Amino acid sequence: MPTYQRFEELPVWQESIVLAERAEDFITAAKDRITWSKRDQLDRASLSVSNNIAEGFERGTTNELLAFLYIARGSAGEVRSMLCFFAHRPALTDFRSEISNLKSLAESCSRQLGAWTASLQNSGITGPRHLNDKSRADYTKRQSRKTGAADFQQLLTQNLPPDHPLHPKNRPAP
Incomplete structure (x- = not known):
């Protein structure tokens, strides 16, 4: 298993950045068809995935990393939930493909975060702060x-x- 020195090296962080970028592109393209509050919520939730991965990685303990990874996974779930809502809106039928692709990205982030948390939970590694x-x-x-x-x-x-x-x-x- 590779050892990462910086959160920017993490494949899940890299994919979560792509999620946030594509969510922003979708928000910009569909801005006249989605209320401001829902656009803002999707924008914040999608960026929250990468931000929480980064913050947890920088904390220095496994318990804190786990807490932030769970928050990141929750944010990915929030993104998926919003996309499910958007997929059923008649005003957004032109964006079904983009919505589906975004949903797949969010699901991939969730799976990676789930696997990472499972591997950390019983690892006995307490983190670099305690090393x-x-x-x-x-x-x-x-x-x-x-x-x-x-x-x-x-x-x-x-x-x-x-x-x-x-x-x-x-x-x-x-």
Whole structure:
């Protein structure tokens, strides 16, 4: 898994910027058909996705990062909800393709954020603010145990006869 030093390197942040840019383009193109308050809400919600990713990344703790990633994911959901509303408005039938593309972008951001939060929740990584020699050594030890267990299982099963129930070919795929 790559390690990112800056939030601008994150694929989900990059995609969320594209979401905000395209939302702004849609708002500009459809401005005479959408009320000011709804345009403003879509503009703020779409930009909120990237802003919350950036703020959480810069905070320095996993718990704070998680909190901001959840907010970012919520903002992506808000964008999708607004786009669902717009898709049903007769005045916006000319924009169905743009609305559908925006919805797909927002869904992609949500999926990426969901996967990222799931990977962080039980990782045991507390964040760079808490990183010291002891926490780094503990994390390395946990990672090597995981690798060691997998290596042991492979070593154990590789010499089993093919008809043995624990042989890899006899186990169901995960």
